[in-house]
Amino acid sequence: MDICFYGHAGSDNHGCEAIVRSTYDVLNEEYRLTLFTINKAADNKYQIDLLAKDIVQYHRYFKKNAPSYLLNRFLKNVFNYDNFYYHYANHNLLNNIKRDSIYFSIGGDNYCYGNYHKNLAYINKKLSKVTKTVLWGASIEESIINKPHVIEDLKRYSLITARETLTYEALLRAGINKNTHLIPDTAFMLPKVSLDLPEGFIEGKTIGINVSPLVQKLEKDNNMTYLNYKELVKFILKKTDYHIAFIPHVVIEGNNDLTPLTELYNEFKSSNRVVLLGDYNCLELKGFIARCRLFVGARTHATIAAYSSCVPTLVLGYSVKSKGIAKDLFGSYDQYVIPVQELQNQHQLTEAFEWLLDNEEKVREYLQIKIPEYTLPITKAKNLIDSLVSHK
Structure with a gap:
């Protein structure tokens, strides 16, 4: 079974890298991954190509004064029409949608940055007509969730996982409850690699x-x-x-x-x-x-x-x-x-x-007890994806 991740800014944002790696690990590497990225060169640099069977650069930018650039400016300025831009920017993602795949929007808080949620809504509308889509590990301000066009968009997802209760509860209040679950950020399960410490970095001090x-x-x-x-x-x-x-x-x-x-x-x-x-x-x-x-x-x-x-x-x-x-x-x-x-x-x-x-010792001891309990739902997240697959 193929899965496709999109909404990925590139692995020079190491938070984005952590989401890709930890999500792939949570799914137990049973799924073949295609990663749609804004920065393929960065993903190759940090060896994401060892996880993904394919990495696709999907976000295109207009060349200044090119015909497409001028047409977009005209449509935006005269008619306030954005869809030409969204179609052009996401062409490599939307041009060849894989019907047998599940598409994950993995940006986490992508809905919180300016009007980027409009771009995500355009993508989700196209994808959800063909296959199943997942909003994965989301954090969204309630003021954004409550926008009517955002509610309409969020209801198109086959599955939503919110990574904290403030978002989860706001989603439920907005009526987005069809298949909405509270699952902590998968990056809590990310393993670590311990390199030699540089001079001046004293462990524990x-x-x-x-x-x-x-x-x-x-x-x-x-x-x-x-x-x-x-x-x-x-x-x-x-x-x-x-x-x-x-x-x-x-x-x-x-x-x-x-x-x-x-x-x-x-x-x-x-x-x-x-x-x-x-x-x-x-x-x-x-x-x-x-x-x-x-x-x-x-x-x-x-x-x-x-x-x-x-x-x-x-x-x-x-x-x-x-x-x-x-x-x-x-x-x-x-x-x-x-x-x-x-x-x-x-x-x-x-x-x-x-x-x-x-209060450091008290906090440290608390985390040592809390983290295993807190991360337990992450280990069960794969069941949600397996369920989507079984109902395709």
């Missing part, structure tokens, strides 16, 4: 830190995210004897974690207690994160790598997914998630970190 350009763009006060991280690093170096590892989790051009992390590293490298990691695949990154004493992160799948390794974690969040995951783990996201939109002074991240530092 190093604080892992991740920050992203994405959260910086979503802050309300200019540069408040960076100032909070800067104060946090100062606190760790002054008040503890721990080292710090700056760990990137997305290295996409224009949205590269190494940009702010390198800036932080350069400010504090003279302390001889900070180390900047380079780019690694998601398995290797989890191997580094798992050996941190504590972790402070902005990228969701960097924090999932920490949670699932029972590393006490503080999240600088920006959407429903970070709140929902923390709520499901701890009963509340208070103390565990700071929404970036709520940063008002440069000390908030440090104050939250101090609480985590004071």
Whole structure:
């Protein structure tokens, strides 16, 4: 049986890579995978071609001033007509739909980015007429779910798995309950690869830190995210004897974690207690994160790598997914998630970190008990797919 993943941004976003790898593992490699990707070169670089029988570059972009580009501008500006763009962009995905396959929209929070949900609705409408579709590991803001055209689109899926209860409950309230299930993010089951630690990274005595350009763009006060991280690093170096590892989790051009992390590293490298990691695949990154004493992160799948390794974690969040995951783990996201939109002074991240530092053993012991229970539904997710296959 063939399965097809789409909505994949490319494996230079190592969260996307983690979803592909862990979903494939959960399905026990019994299905033949075709991966439709926005960045085939990145997927080959990180050896996703060893999992997928085929990787297809599917998202096309207009060449400026080409006839198709000019026609699209005319249709958009004069008639507010987007379907020509959606058809052109997704041609390689929709031109040869495999009737005997199941198509997974795996982007996780793709419905939360601008108007991208309209592109997903166009794809799903075409696919669902021919075969079965799955929205896999979704997190969606309730304000988006409640849009009438989004409700119409979501009801076309043969199966929806929500990865946290805030999304799951919002889906049910909107009447999207035909085959909707609460299944944690499969990346909680991602294995780790433990490479040699770089000089300055001391296992059990190093604080892992991740920050992203994405959260910086979503802050309300200019540069408040960076100032909070800067104060946090100062606190760790002054008040503890721990080292710090700056760990990137997305290295996409224009949205590269190494940009702010390198800036932080350069400010504090003279302390001889900070180390900047380079780019690694998601398995290797989890191997580094798992050996941190504590972790402070902005990228969701960097924090999932920490949670699932029972590393006490503080999240600088920006959407429903970070709140929902923390709520499901701890009963509340208070103390565990700071929404970036709520940063008002440069000390908030440090104050939250101090609480985590004071409670680290309690949090670590709790995670050691909670994670096996929390991840149990993931092991049963394959049954949902098997059921879809048996009813094709």
